Amino acid sequence: MGKQRPYEHRKVQKEVKEVEGYQCMVCGKITQKAHGHHLIPYSEGGEA
Numbered sequence: 944m945g946k947q948r949p950y951e952h953r954k955v956q957k958e959v960k961e962v963e964g965y966q967c968m969v970c971g972k973i974t975q976k977a978h979g980h981h982l983i984p985y986s987e988g989g990e991a
Contacts, residue, residue, distance in 0.1 A: 948956075966973045 964973065965975055
């Protein structure tokens with residue numbers, strides 16, 4: 944089970960998804976359930 948992201952992280956993630964039209968900027972897929980991509984994974988110390 945993954946750890947819960949801080950409120951501010953979830954808020955910014957939602958805003959970015961809305962601005963980008965729920966389209967992944969990496970693969971181009973459009974979905975309401977899109978996941979954010981990190982150059983350095985969050986679990987490995989990457990920034991939110």
